[in-house]
Structures are given as structure tokens and as C-alpha cells.
Amino acid sequence: MELLKERILQEGQALSETILKVDSFLNHQVDAKLMFEMGTCFKKYFENHGVTKIFTIESSGIAPTVMTAMQMDLPMVTLKKQSSKILKGEVYQTTVHSFTKGLDYELTLSKKYINENDTILIIDDFLANGEAALGAIRLVEEAGAKVAGIGIVIEKSFQPGRAMLDEKGYDVYSLARVKKLGKGLIEFIEE
Numbered sequence: 001m002e003l004l005k006e007r008i009l010q011e012g013q014a015l016s017e018t019i020l021k022v023d024s025f026l027n028h029q030v031d032a033k034l035m036f037e038m039g040t041c042f043k044k045y046f047e048n049h050g051v052t053k054i055f056t057i058e059s060s061g062i063a064p065t066v067m068t069a070m071q072m073d074l075p076m077v078t079l080k081k082q083s084s085k086i087l088k089g090e091v092y093q094t095t096v097h098s099f100t101k102g103l104d105y106e107l108t109l110s111k112k113y114i115n116e117n118d119t120i121l122i123i124d125d126f127l128a129n130g131e132a133a134l135g136a137i138r139l140v141e142e143a144g145a146k147v148a149g150i151g152i153v154i155e156k157s158f159q160p161g162r163a164m165l166d167e168k169g170y171d172v173y174s175l176a177r178v179k180k181l182g183k184g185l186i187e188f189i190e191e
């Protein structure tokens with residue numbers, strides 16, 4: 001998505017060789033029109049995948065996902081990050097290690113919002129090691145539902161997540177694929 005790549009180049013800050021800060025349009029302040037364009041791109045790619053619901057992970061995945069859900073006319077579910085396990089049987093939970101915070105959390109989904117006939121599109125803001133995406137996949141598959149694919153706003157292709165998801169056979173579609181990060185340097189994979 002050219003518009004996204006331009007914004008990343010204009011406003012993104014590479015905090016290190018692995019962390020990209022995009023607080024001015026995605027992770028803190030949110031550019032709603034840009035989110036709408038993201039929704040258009042995700043719809044175009046995933047519209048013939050039989051998707052019944054779109055899942056995201058709180059909180060930065062919500063804005064692009066709500067725009068996608070609106071354009072695809074589908075329900076959206078936000079997977080919650082809980083600090084501890086819920087012991088009653090009303091939820092699916094799985095432990096995920098946070099790339100940016102270095103902590104574990106319990107990714108949580110109410111059993112009310114999924115069933116075995118669902119085909120789920122998972123959308124998130126970043127893909128690094130793939131822990132968050134894999135956690136969401138585990139919840140979907142534990143419920144007996146199918147994963148239609150994974151939509152990512154910014155993929156850091158030099159980290160292991162993309163290759164790992166490809167190897168497992170998931171359909172990953174990223175709006176921007178970052179090849180390299182460094183002080184004052186952001187390079188994309190050209191497609």
C-alpha cells in the first residue's frame with residue numbers, strides 16, 4: 001500500500017534495528033482516513049476467502065480492523081489481553097509473549113463469539129515474531145473454526161513471524177513489508 005509506505009517514511013521512527021514507532025498515525029494518534037484505505041486493501045485481498053468474522057488483538061489492531069469489518073459488512077471481535085487466567089469455562093485462553101513489552105499475557109476470547117462454522121480473518125498492526133498471530137490462530141482452531149488468513153498493517157519481514165506463518169501454510173497479506181530498520185533507515189520489500 002503506497003500511501004502507507006509514504007507515511008511510514010515521512011513519520012515513522014526506527015527506535016532500534018527491530019522497533020518501528022508509528023505513533024502519529026497508527027499506535028497513538030490515529031489517521032481514520034488512512035485506516036479506511038487499509039480496510040479497502042484488506043477487503044480487496046480477502047473478500048473471496050469465505051470470511052464470516054474478523055478478529056483483532058487489542059488495542060492497536062482495532063482501528064484498521066473496524067474499517068475492514070465495515071467495508072466487508074462482517075462482525076468484528078477484539079481479542080482481549082488479560083493478565084491472568086479465567087478459570088470458568090466461558091472463554092478460550094492462550095498465553096502470548098509480548099514482543100514490545102517483554103511480558104506474557106493471556107489472549108482471551110469469549111466462547112459466545114465463535115463457533116465451528118466460522119472462518120476467521122485475523123488482523124493486527126505489526127508482525128514481528130508472530131507470537132500474537134499464532135496465539136489468535138490457536139484460539140480460533142481450539143474453537144474448531146477455520147483461519148481464512150492473516151492481515152497485517154506493517155510486517156517486519158526480517159523477523160521470524162512471516163516465514164513461520166508461511167511455513168505453517170497460513171495466507172498472510174501485509175500492507176507494508178519492512179526489509180530493514182536502522183537509525184534513520186527504513187527499507188521496504190518492493191512488490
Ligand code: 5GP
Pocket residue numbers: 018019020021022027057060097098099100124125126127128129130131132133161
Ligand atoms: P509478534 O507477536 O509478532 O512478535 O509482535 C506483534 C505485536 O507486537 C503487535 O501486536 C504489536 O503490538 C507489537 N509490535 C511488534 N513489533 C512492533 C514495532 O516495531 N512497533 C510497534 N509499535 N509495535 C510492535
